[in-house]
Amino acid sequence: MRMLHTMLRVGDLERSLSFYTEVLGMQLLRRKDYPSGRFTLAFVGYGDEADNTVLELTHNWDTSQYDLGSGYGHIALGVDDIQAVCDAIRVKGGKVVREPGPMKHGTTVIAFVEDPDGYKVELIQLSSRG
Incomplete structure (x- = not known):
């Protein structure tokens, strides 16, 4: 077994993609819209998913922000x-x-x-x- 990815729900996908690619230097590896579910998945990371753990950014089209709660660490x-x-x-x-x-x-x-x-x-x- 190996870890594949971690998922974060984001309120503004373009803003988040800009942060993770331009500020933290990750690459956009793939992105796909799911119109019937009204969400987009974008995967970013420092290398190909076949060899690296990556970050999945999930944007639910009808949600602009989330309550992070007290369980998330970093x-x-x-x-x-x-x-x-x-x-x-x-x-x-x-x-x-x-x-x-x-x-x-x-x-x-x-x-x-x-x-x-x-x-x-x-x-x-x-x-x-x-």
Whole structure:
């Protein structure tokens, strides 16, 4: 077995695609409209689905926002230079909600950014996993 994807419901698909592709550097891998169900699925990631876990963005045409609730945590991305990535995210209009620094009760350097729907994305400095 292997993990295939994680799904997020998004209120504005174009805005979310812009964030994940332009701000976080993912590629749009595939996209399909389902008119009879009034939804669109878009898959984004850093490589082909055959070899990589990807993110499914589900846009229900009649829903413009969701209550994220208290159960959702975050998506995590490993990065080589966390400060440079945060700087680049800010330049591209992304929102850094926790600046790079050691995690509480540990040494791993992390930061958090927020997507347009309020989902948190954790950035983890790969060279300093603790």
